[in-house]
Amino acid sequence: MIAIDWGTSSLRAYRLDAAGKVLAQRSTPAALLACQGRFEAVLAEQIDGWSDAHIVMAGMIGSRNGWREVPYVACPAGADAIAAGMLAFEAPALPGRQLFIAPGMSDRAVDLQNIGTPEVMRGEETQVLGLLDDLPGAGPHTLCLPGTHSKWISVEHGRITRIHTAMTGELYALLTQHSLLGALMDKDAGDDEAAFARGLQTSRGSGGLPNQLFSVRTLGLFGELSGAAAPSYLSGLLVGHELNGLAPATGTVHLIGSAALTRRYERALAARGLQAIAHAEALTARGLHRLARARGLVG
Amino acid sequence: MIAIDWGTSSLRAYRLDAAGKVLAQRSTPAALLACQGRFEAVLAEQIDGWSDAHIVMAGMIGSRNGWREVPYVACPAGADAIAAGMLAFEAPALPGRQLFIAPGMSDRAVDLQNIGTPEVMRGEETQVLGLLDDLPGAGPHTLCLPGTHSKWISVEHGRITRIHTAMTGELYALLTQHSLLGALMDKDAGDDEAAFARGLQTSRGSGGLPNQLFSVRTLGLFGELSGAAAPSYLSGLLVGHELNGLAPATGTVHLIGSAALTRRYERALAARGLQAIAHAEALTARGLHRLARARGLVG
Numbered sequence: 001m002i003a004i005d006w007g008t009s010s011l012r013a014y015r016l017d018a019a020g021k022v023l024a025q026r027s028t029p030a031a032l033l034a035c036q037g038r039f040e041a042v043l044a045e046q047i048d049g050w051s052d053a054h055i056v057m058a059g060m061i062g063s064r065n066g067w068r069e070v071p072y073v074a075c076p077a078g079a080d081a082i083a084a085g086m087l088a089f090e091a092p093a094l095p096g097r098q099l100f101i102a103p104g105m106s107d108r109a110v111d112l113q114n115i116g117t118p119e120v121m122r123g124e125e126t127q128v129l130g131l132l133d134d135l136p137g138a139g140p141h142t143l144c145l146p147g148t149h150s151k152w153i154s155v156e157h158g159r160i161t162r163i164h165t166a167m168t169g170e171l172y173a174l175l176t177q178h179s180l181l182g183a184l185m186d187k188d189a190g191d192d193e194a195a196f197a198r199g200l201q202t203s204r205g206s207g208g209l210p211n212q213l214f215s216v217r218t219l220g221l222f223g224e225l226s227g228a229a230a231p232s233y234l235s236g237l238l239v240g241h242e243l244n245g246l247a248p249a250t251g252t253v254h255l256i257g258s259a260a261l262t263r264r265y266e267r268a269l270a271a272r273g274l275q276a277i278a279h280a281e282a283l284t285a286r287g288l289h290r291l292a293r294a295r296g297l298v299g
Numbered sequence: 300m301i302a303i304d305w306g307t308s309s310l311r312a313y314r315l316d317a318a319g320k321v322l323a324q325r326s327t328p329a330a331l332l333a334c335q336g337r338f339e340a341v342l343a344e345q346i347d348g349w350s351d352a353h354i355v356m357a358g359m360i361g362s363r364n365g366w367r368e369v370p371y372v373a374c375p376a377g378a379d380a381i382a383a384g385m386l387a388f389e390a391p392a393l394p395g396r397q398l399f400i401a402p403g404m405s406d407r408a409v410d411l412q413n414i415g416t417p418e419v420m421r422g423e424e425t426q427v428l429g430l431l432d433d434l435p436g437a438g439p440h441t442l443c444l445p446g447t448h449s450k451w452i453s454v455e456h457g458r459i460t461r462i463h464t465a466m467t468g469e470l471y472a473l474l475t476q477h478s479l480l481g482a483l484m485d486k487d488a489g490d491d492e493a494a495f496a497r498g499l500q501t502s503r504g505s506g507g508l509p510n511q512l513f514s515v516r517t518l519g520l521f522g523e524l525s526g527a528a529a530p531s532y533l534s535g536l537l538v539g540h541e542l543n544g545l546a547p548a549t550g551t552v553h554l555i556g557s558a559a560l561t562r563r564y565e566r567a568l569a570a571r572g573l574q575a576i577a578h579a580e581a582l583t584a585r586g587l588h589r590l591a592r593a594r595g596l597v598g
Contacts, residue, residue, distance in 0.1 A: 117501060117514030118521050149513065166509040167478075174473045179466075202416060208544020209508045210465040210537065214448065215416035222417050238509065245507020 001054040001298050002047055003288035006061035007123055008032050011042070012284070015050050018298050020289035024050070032060055039067035040093045054297045055094070056288045058102040059123035062087070072106035072120060078159035079129050083294035102126055102291055107163040119163040124151045127256055129290045130283030132158055135254065142247075143254045145281075146239075146261045148173070152246045166242040172235055181216045181234065189228035196264065199236020200271050209241045239268045247274060257281050300353040300597050301346055302587035305360035306422055307331050310341070311583070314349050317598050319588035323349070331359055338366040339392045353596045354393070355587045357401040357425035361386070371405035371419060377458040378428050382593035401425055401590055406462040418462040423450045426555055428589045429582030431457055434553065441546075442553045444580075445538075445560045447472070451545045465541040471534055480515045480533065488527035495563065498535020499570050508540045538567045546573060556580050 005012040011030040015023045028046055035042050039061070047055070062070035073085040085103035104122030124145050132155070135141050140156040148169035154162035176182045202212050216234050219225035225233055247253065252275040255262040262278040269276040292298045304311040310329040314322045327345055334341050338360070346354070361369035372384040384402035403421030423444055431454070434440050439455040447468035453461035475481045501511050515533050518524035524532055546552065551574040554561040561577040568575040591597045 116504070117511070118517040118523075119513070120517055120520065150509075164506060164510055165513040166507070167512045168509045170478060171509060171512075174477055178473055178477045179469060205415070206544065207463060208465070208540050210449075210467045210470060210541050211463055211544045212416070213466045213470075214418070214464040218417040218419055221419065224417075241507050242509050245505065245510045 001056060001289070001292050002050055002052045003285045003292075004043070004047075004055060004057040004061070005059055005123070005126075005284040005288075006030070006032070006057055006066075007059040011046060013046050013050075014285040014288075015047075015052065016285060016289055016298075020286060020299075022285055032063075032065055036065075040091045043091075044093045053096065054098055054100070054292060056086070056100045056102070056292050056297070058126035058284060058288055058291075062101040062104060063122055066101075068101055070101050070103045073103045073125075075105060075107040075163060076156075076159045076161040077105060078157075079132070079290050079294040081159075082125060082129065083291045086291065086295060098297075100291075100295070100297075102288070105160060105163060109162060109164075119165055121151055121153075121163055121165070123284070124153065125160060126287035126291065127281070127283040128153055128155060128160060128287070130286030130288075131254070131256065131279055132290070134279065141254060142251065143256060144247075144265065145256045146265050147257060150242060164246050166246060168238045168242045172238055175213070175216075175234060175238075176231060181213065181230070184217060184220050184227055185230040185234075186227040187231060189231055191260075191264070192229045192232035193267070195225065195229035195232035196236040196239075196267065197271065199233040199238075200240040200268055201236075202233075203237050203240025203244060209237075212237055235264065236268070239264065243268055243272065247272065251275065252277060254279060256283065300355060300588070300591050301349055301351050302584045302591075303342070303346075303354060303356040303360070304358055304422070304425075304583040304587075305329070305331070305356055305365075306358040310345060312345050312349075313584040313587075314346075314351065315584060315588055315597075319585060319598075321584055331362075331364055335364075339390045342390075343392045352395065353397055353399070353591060355385070355399045355401070355591050355596070357583060357587055357590075358422035361400040361403060362421055365400075367400055369400050369402045372402045372424075374404060374406040374462060375455075375458045375460040376404060377456075378431070378589050378593040380458075381424060381428065382590045385590065385594060397596075399590075399594070399596075401587070404459060404462060408461060408463075418464055420450055420452075420462055420464070422583070423452065424459060425586035425590065426580070426582040427452055427454060427459060427586070429585030429587075430553070430555065430578055431589070433578065440553060441550065442555060443545075443564065444555045445564050446556060449541055463545050465545060467537045467541045471537055474512070474515075474533060474537075475530060480512065480529070483516060483519050483526055484529040484533075485526040486530060488530055490559075490563070491528045491531035492566070494524065494528035494531035495535040495538075495566065496570065498532040498537075499539040499567055500535075501532075502536050502539025502543060503571075508536075511536055534563065535567070538563065542567055542571065546571065550574065551576060553578060555582065 003014040012027040107119040110116035143153040145151040152164040266276040302313040311326040385399040406418040409415035442452040444450040449465040451463040565575040
């Protein structure tokens, strides 16, 4: 089979054997918006020479701005329900092949104050399915995929039960690139562990995020934070608020992401006494193989 | 005397009689950065024909990027201490005149977790001094000056005792102009009271601000929030977090600001059972007159 991880900014293609082993791998920066109207041609070119009958895709390719919009599957759902939600179709440029796009997932939790807003994800559910065999026992497990829009995902008995999103990475980018705070920063500075830890500490104080952000400016004004340390301090402040809102009080968090990001989150979790286990982020091919199995396409 | 309110983007000049009554008023968009190196000439032109001996200024004109940097006066301080902190100087282009710039104020509160960061303001302290006579009794009073950087100021026995800043207005501008959320918004839409109230309600729920911001996107995705309602919803969410962090649990908040802004904050305060009293924002001339009296320059 062929597994395709097609997100907002790139396409990764994997050729898998029946057991899910990766036989070959290709990738291209095929941004979704740039591929509008020619998804079929882009895909055909990318998998040229791979003759497998089943092509299973996941990611934003199934969104409103993608090739075909695939409705969300609601929480809780495991591999079987997600596989059943896959959209099957054929494409003239790929005769004899069967194409599938995995659905995203939605959630609508209501809290103790009866306040709730919808949550969604596309792509992360497939990464989580790729990790399921590595999780110890039935759970509940807490997973965190840090990034532009960090996802916090609960898993129990092989099913995804809960989704929460935090716009931490996007807030960091906005504040460093466009705010008054960004003007005070040396943006090329590397990771400053002490400044990150100090930002985490500030996030545990009172006043709330809109108030605490101002400390990036005032600490600089009083010579207590250098322009080189300011980006790491801001990162600690924002990650701290993500954890304030979404991290469990105790236990273990499974991190899925790049080494640079998961190291930061490991430090942030350790600072509040939480265990972290970091996993490699290349899980989509495994997750797609699991979906193909659940749909009866392989194995 | 002449009172000058010189902020980041404009200069307002007032000619006052000995009792503080405004005899004449002028204003010009004299942005601080554009006036670098020629503050004296800009001021002389603006007060041309006004022969009063004392010129008392407040605002960012006393900051590092202003005409002369005036050190902050620490909390707690009242009119006498702030007046004593005014910088007096002369300017060759204004012979026979005595110029003063009011200091800003600083604060460093430490909370129960022993976490504290510095707070500062420049200009707002003078507005507050202009309001002192209108506050009922010795207090403590809570004042809120909403804006790009909202200020929350505590006043007791005629002294400013505490400062907190919330970057609410700047976050709103960043998110509407530069974020993924902004792309979903009709930015020309007017105030939508119901959407603002819904944003306030979301802010009282769990998850924290980086999480709740994502609901601007998902509510839109599920057809529950129009592009025209999204800016008001975002505003309610951000103002709600400002209040979560900085508003008192009970009592009255004195608002100083434009009618449009104070009306929004009145609604936000009412939603959590707090009283609001709105005051006009043109208080700086009165505050400067009070500083001149305290320094012995008039009356």
